[in-house]
Amino acid sequence: MQLSDFDIDLFLRDYWQKKPLLIRNPWAKWRNVLEPDELAGLACEEGIESRLIVQSGETWVLEHGPFAEDRFSQLDGAPWTLLVQAVDHYAPDVAALLDPFRFIPNWRIDDVMVSYATDGGGVGPHFDQYDVFLIQGLGKRRWRVGDQCDRTTPLRPHDDLRLLTDFEATGEWVLEPGDILYVPPGVAHDGVAVGDDCMTYSIGFRAPSRPDMLMEWAEHLVDGMADDDLYVDPDLKAAGNPGEIAPSAIDRLHAMAVEKLLDRDAFARWFGQHSSTPKYADADWRPDEPITIEELQALARDGATLARNPASRFAFLRQNDGVLLLFADGSAFPCSGASAALAEQLCAQDHILLDPSLSGAMEMLAALVNQGSLAPADDGDEDGD
Ligand code: SIN
Ligand code: CO
Numbered sequence: 001m002q003l004s005d006f007d008i009d010l011f012l013r014d015y016w017q018k019k020p021l022l023i024r025n026p027w028a029k030w031r032n033v034l035e036p037d038e039l040a041g042l043a044c045e046e047g048i049e050s051r052l053i054v055q056s057g058e059t060w061v062l063e064h065g066p067f068a069e070d071r072f073s074q075l076d077g078a079p080w081t082l083l084v085q086a087v088d089h090y091a092p093d094v095a096a097l098l099d100p101f102r103f104i105p106n107w108r109i110d111d112v113m114v115s116y117a118t119d120g121g122g123v124g125p126h127f128d129q130y131d132v133f134l135i136q137g138l139g140k141r142r143w144r145v146g147d148q149c150d151r152t153t154p155l156r157p158h159d160d161l162r163l164l165t166d167f168e169a170t171g172e173w174v175l176e177p178g179d180i181l182y183v184p185p186g187v188a189h190d191g192v193a194v195g196d197d198c199m200t201y202s203i204g205f206r207a208p209s210r211p212d213m214l215m216e217w218a219e220h221l222v223d224g225m226a227d228d229d230l231y232v233d234p235d236l237k238a239a240g241n242p243g244e245i246a247p248s249a250i251d252r253l254h255a256m257a258v259e260k261l262l263d264r265d266a267f268a269r270w271f272g273q274h275s276s277t278p279k280y281a282d283a284d285w286r287p288d289e290p291i292t293i294e295e296l297q298a299l300a301r302d303g304a305t306l307a308r309n310p311a312s313r314f315a316f317l318r319q320n321d322g323v324l325l326l327f328a329d330g331s332a333f334p335c336s337g338a339s340a341a342l343a344e345q346l347c348a349q350d351h352i353l354l355d356p357s358l359s360g361a362m363e364m365l366a367a368l369v370n371q372g373s374l375a376p377a378d379d380g381d382e383d384g385d
Pocket of ligand 2 (some may be wrong): 126127128189
C-alpha cells in the first residue's frame, strides 16, 4: 500500500519531528479496516491493553480494561472513547496500515492504537512524547493542534490522563475517513468526535529515553561482569595527605566505569536485541510441538510460505566483519551469504516464500518458527490463534 501525492523526502525534511501536517485522503481507495464491534470485542479480552474514557462536563473519567461485554451498552448519553493498544497484533488488516509508513525503520515503530468515540468524545487536550500519524478511519473528528510542550508545561492536578491546564489551538481541521494528521512529539493536540461512530487509527512511534537506555545497557553489562572485578593499585605511591583521592586513582576508576560502556560493537548487538524485544507477551505463535529442520525442508519442497507474526519485532544490522545480525523478538542470528539476503527480506516483508535453495538458513528459520516469530502461513496461525 502506498500513499499517493505524498513526498516522503519532503515530509522527512520539513515535518518529521518538526511540525504537524494534515494529509487529505492520500489512499487509492480508503476502506475502514476494523468494525467498531470488533474493537469492543478486543477490549473485553484479557491481556489486551484498553482504556475507556467517559466525559462528564469538563472532567474525563478513565477506566482500564478488560471490560465486561455489557459495559458499552451501560453508558448513558455522556460522550465516551474506547482506546485499544497494539491492535495490529491481532488484526492483519490493521497491521497493513503500517505499510505506507515503513520508510521509518522498524525499531522506531511502536504499534497501532485504535479508538472509537461517540459524538463529542475525545481524550482531552494533551501532548504525547512520541510521533504519531492519526488516520481517520470512520466518521469525523475535529483535531486542534497547539504549541510545543515539555515537562514544565502545566497539567491539570490529580489527573491520570495528563491533560493540559491551558490549551490554545494554532490549527484546526475536521478529518474525514482516510485523512491523516501527523503530530510530532510534544505538540499539544485535542481530537473531538463530530457525530457518532468516530474511529481513529494511531500509527505510534517510539524513541528510547536516554536514562532508560543507559540504565538498561549498564544493567546488561553488569550482568556479564565478575564480582571480583575490583580496583587494583599495585603501583600505589605513599600519600602526601591521606584525604586526597589522587588524579591517577580517578583516571583508573573512571576508565573502569566507562571502558565497557564505550564498546560500540557490543552496544550495537545489545541494542538490536533489546529493541527487538516485544512490548507485550501476546499473540503467541509458538507451535505446540517444535518444528524440525526436516519438516521445514518438506514445507520448502511444497513451496509453502512463512508469515511473520505481526506482534514480532524484526531488525538487522551490518557488522564491520561483513556478517549481518538479524534480530527477532530479542534473539540474534548471525547471517552471511544467502541467509543474509533472507534476513533482509524478513525485515522488509511480512511473509517469505520457502524454497529448497534456502537450505543453509533452515536452522535459523526453524528457530524463528519455534520462538513464535514466524509460522507456516497455511495452517491458520497467521491469524494469531
Ligand atoms: C484518539 O484516538 O482519540 C487519541 C489519539 C491521541 O490523541 O493520541
Ligand atoms: Co495524543
